[in-house]
Amino acid sequence: MANLSDNFISKEVQASGVGTNNSAFGFVLTRKTYDTRRGMVISLWLVTEQGPINLKITDEYALLFIHQTEQEKALGLLAKHQLQPAKVTPLVLKTFAHQAVTGLYFAKLRDFYQARELLKQHDIKCFEDDIRPEDRYLMERFVTDNCYFTGQTSSYATNQAHQYPILYQAKCKKSAGDIELSMVSIDLECCPKGELYSIGLYSDTCQKVMMIGKPEPLDESCDYIEWLANEAALLQRFLAWVKEHDPDVFIGWNVVNFDFSLFQKRYDLHGIPFAIGRDNSAPNWRKQRNSEQNFMDIEGRVVIDGIDLLKSATYNFASFSLDNVAHELLGKRKQVKDVENRLYEIVDNFHHNKKALAAYNLEDCRLVWQIFEHTDLLAFAKLRAKLTGLSLDRIGGSVAAFTNLYLPKLHRAGYIAPNLGDGKSDLISPGGYVMNSIPGLYRNVLVLDFKSLYPSIIRTFYIDPMGLIEGLRAEGLKVEELKVESEDIVAQNQTVPGFDDAYFSRKKHFLPAIIDELWAERDKAKRDKNTALSQAIKIIMNSFYGVLGSTGCRFFDPRLSGSITKRGHQILKTTKQWIEDIGYQVIYGDTDSIFVAIGESHKVKESRRIGKELEQLINQKWNEHIACEYQIESKLEIEFETHFSRFFMPTIRGLADVGTKKRYAGLVINEADKSSNESSRPNERMVFKGLETVRTDWTPLAKDFQQTLYHKIFHDEPVSDFVLDTVNQTRAGQVDEKLIYRKRIRRKLDDYIKNVPPHIKAARAADAINLANGQKEKYQKRGHIEYVLTTQGPQAIEHQSAPLDYDLYIERQLKAVADAILPFVDLSFEQITDNQLDLFSS
Template sequence: MLWVKTDQGPARLLVHGDKPVCFVPSDVQRQADNALRTANLQVDWKPLPLKTFQQQSLCACYTQTIRDSLQVSKVLNNDGIEVFEGDIRLADRFLMERFIRGGITFTGVAKDKMGHTEYSQVKAKATDYVPKLSIVSLDIECSEKGVLYSVGLHSDMDSRVIMIGEPKESEEGEQWIQWVESEKALLLALEAWFIQYDPDIIIGWNVIDFDFRLLLKRAEWNAISLRIGRGKQTPHWRQSTQNPNQGFISIPGRVVLDGIDTLKTATYNFRSWSLDSVAQELLGEGKHIHNVHDRMAEINHMFKNDKLSLAKYNLQDCKLVTRIFEYTHLLEFAIERSRLTGVELDRVGGSVAAFTNLYLPQLHRAGYVAPNLAGENWIASPGGYVMDSSPGLYDSVLVLDFKSLYPSIIRSFRIDPMGLVEGLLQDEGKQPNQAISGFRGGQFHREKHFLPAMIEELWSARDQAKRNGEKAFSQAIKIIMNSFYGVLGSSGCRFFDHRLASSITMRGHEVLSVTKDLIEDNGYNVIYGDTDSVFVSLGKSHTQEEADIVGNQLVKSINAEWIRRLKDDFNLECYLELEYETHYHKFLMPTIRGSETGSKKRYAGLIIQDGKEKLIFKGLETVRTDWTPLAQEFQQTLYEMVFHGQDPDEYIRDYTNKTLAGVFDDRLVYRKRLRRNLDEYQKNIPPQVRAARMADEMNAKLGRPLQYQHKGVIEYVFTTSGSEPKEYRQSPIDYNHYLEKQLKPVADGILPFIGKHFDDITAPQMGLF
């Protein structure tokens, strides 16, 4: 059964005839059949021209039901019989084998149903159709015990807040508030809203693990089904087996997109993932209540005394989520990702699923089935190449970057799962000298492969999307294309083989190392390199025009050299492309703290962009969420002064004095994530855990809900008694801690390169405090 959206409205497709299937080696078919008969499982066997990567011939094993298919793998594995592709869902196989990715065209016998059309005897195939989807943003307000107060709904079709209670005289004219008498009536009104307005997509903030989790609990408590799916069907909740705080929801005929998860999938990152913080960063607007306890107290107060204000607050949260989705084109991103890979719109992450969807049907047509997941004894592959850096304060540093290095290596050297299998067969002597050598024993067939063509197709589509200004499409393609290496290097992918991943990363090491030598042969100094980029010091200050000439000359000569090498050494066409990316007018490569060794993945520089100067920080305190705003502001101003040749002494002394005098107390807050449940910290108790425990002890005393028992984010300050939660600070602030642990490390990251030190500058002032 599949739900789809058409120009005529929603439709439910009933597919008949497709059966769940898995594959078993032909030489153990009889043993497998006996084991299944003993377990009272009825199956049908069919020999197929398919084989494993180990060249075993296979039989297909068909079951009548999905439930039986789940038992087949279990029974046969217990009997020592390996089963292939037994974990692929029937619906996924139906779609992927027809290359259906997002768009679908179908025929069938139509029957009108309530709010949708049902088609039976469906035949389907792929098409490039993109429907117009209707969206509602949903948000609930409730008490600290989880009793519902209201539900906000914001969409182009209708926006309202369903509120428990009776309106005051001043509230009676607010037509956008729907008043109901009880929590049960609220849930029934929510059902009715979904039936009337019938949205395709539901969006929200933590909408699955909070809003829907609570709505389903309250529906169960009120003994109603919450029939908000199409055809008045009920949602299905599935709890994560790995994370007790994560669940998944399936609402028939609708898709739920959580704002946080979808932003993460689109590779966004924020200091805090609260709605207020993300909205402030993206939109310049946030919630009106920030502190969780103030918010709960204020919500309770509004529900009792000012329900109009609560309704406005509720609806504002819905509108903020809608605006975030619009600003970031999140729905367009999810649609394009689905069109490219076939993964569901609401699939979080999904890189492995995307690769499987794209690769598996091609593999079957080449006569192979996919291998099973690697066992425990898998071999890791090297990561990206990171050169040793040359620390210093430089004038004019160029960054030269290989465009999509790993995908271009896959294309150039024909790296591919089936290509590895076929290449190793050649290497065994059947057709000597034909395979392309990889690393760690990898050999790749020159013609029998799929991944290079998949990369090429995505590459061309991204170039076209860039030309068309389709940012969401371009970003979706980039993420998918760059995920292929990660998938092949992950033991969670059925196609994992250390020879595949190593042949990508180790070739990357070789490419960067050779490129460094080529640059230095041209008379320039490579001061650092990381995965796909090299940092080139020009030795003296250059104007932008002068730097551009050097950068363009370097990439032209090096690209020509790589074309020659791949032709002469491998008889291959080269897709490696070095690009001139950035000219830093000033550039700092710091040392590892407390050492003279150059750091890695940490640097800062000054560029000119659109005629304006801009400071860039990578890996330093300014862009790290576990450093205080005090240190971050200090670093930005200090580095700007040093980059412009200004004497920073007076600024450092003034900033230090103001810190000691309490002027910057609002900038002293640490914000750290608790990676484990609070009771799991036993031996080593870091500052954030100490603060979190203190906070929850106070919460318990005040009768408030505990906040930090199951992970979470804690804000705290350092006092003369150690770390204490921001909201419950009891001791005086330890200003010396902030000087020694925040300001001094930042300052001494750059001052030694101009012959200065933090202690020398601040020593005369310290005696005053």
């Protein structure tokens, strides 16, 4: 800490030093605002190259806006209740309705909140009153992750192992650079009642399990165990370890709602302050409205849940259990014999084999760490913070990200943001355009995909919240000028038409430029093979349409979202017509993709050549059409994405002539990888979309059967023997292990009243047996259940008492899969199985 003290304690850091001294640069880890006797303080914890530092910003105010026409009424009301603002400033800013506003600045958060409620109670409209001061402070300075900072006076925040400089009267501004964050994976083991057994900790520099129990002889393989006498000692030791090792980030699996939530309960039970913050403070807990999700804020530290962050990075798994995700990503499993009933094994190991429990505890920590490393999740979180201003632990937050990026630019253009519900709401914005499909079994189907279609539409047609207001205003001016027959029509050609009477300014907008910048950064990330950055940018860009179409966004206006989706409809329909004018058949289209059947006679190489020709032709036609029609540059770009040598578009069950949507399968052959050996098969892959193979509510039997059946049909191989063999094996009990359903229970069992599905029936029956046996109910609080269909109905696998209903499996699983595709090769499931019966009857 010596260098940091020299820079910030012994003398004032001069403004001229900002940007030239590395010690004045850091990553914003946590933020909050609180009141003191002297006024409001914004507290920022930063990680610098010299260590953590706490900035105290004391000259900011909590701010809201009101109409200037209501200023006198508002001030009289506030004065009557002794809630006078510290500053009252009429501003040049205006609302989207072009009404002037006054800023009311409050020195204390308490006064701000009370004044806000009072004004609303008296029907005085407040604007931007939901933006917290710490967020406003950072966004108005365009600080997202890193900043340069200065301070004038200083003291220390002290714990048992470290002293952290505190800078008062701090100033910040945006900076570039990168700061490495220290991270530790944490996992608790406990009994069913919540009493702690052990705490596991894992990082690249630490492997430790703190275990309650009498010391046992340890060999080198388990020298990471530290023995504690009881739970109170365990809790105290954990705090001491945190203060000693001083991690910036805790990671784990369901780590907030389970591990840290249990921590808080156990510390409270023992009367021990959960002083885990860098200033020795306890966490601040928050609960999301209408949700069981808990959130926590720790001064100077961040807790990141692996499940939430994987979902934010658009990972998708059949189950987000640690065991399953580790298996799918790493090829590893948890160190427990029975994952579903691991709690009983944990309890048994604590009493009889603590070394095994410690190994299990540490391995869970290690698996989470390795998942983070494998997917580069911390880098993803940091890059998301850099691009959006969201904190590392923020879940979702697309609306907040848009606000962070857009609001400062909007203010500098002379506007304040609207409130929720201010946008025009008597319109309906449609979703993406999905064409009616033409069902069939095809050879040579090409898929052409518009690259990031919705962001491209925003860029091309200048779709933007402020641009809409300026565009409508310009059109209004044009109408007024035409009425007086002015020779100088000021608004002429200043707008681009949208849909639903929307017009967008050609010059006054921000969102297209924001996307342009992100687009360029993503192209660079792709060139640099920076997968985490590329994915983070893609998610952010694609979220902008959703934000504009969300009633939870202050900029919501159906004319914005409608001008995106309806333009998308127009683009797909026009592209389809252009392709069919050439002579090819468009058999399907979905949001941004076109599926084109080009005929059976083409080889792989020739098919791909046609795909590239279509790509060039369509891009050229859109460039010409948009330049001619709107006098703007097209940012649309279609790419030839996939050539299916065989492709299957099924029908809707029960409707022989009606094709499905979002459900298909195809065979892709990569001729470039073809072996020189003529007898070998080229490298190939099967693609399934929306079919049983990729659905979690079908058995492994159905999935394996579908994959093999489609593979045979795509390669023109006979299928009757395969179908019969699968039916016979099923009836003979040879594939029982593939007949297990695994489904999520999404609600409490009692919440299922009408149309109770099979897995809920199995769960209720299983818990009734558990209660009768004096055991704890297993399925009441959601989770997953594995069950089978028996002659006595659905039963959980651990309580199966009746024979499997093989006829039901054959009818619902095998026949349903087979009859979707067999008619396209002039066969049916009944025809194949009846032929076998005829053989036996003869």
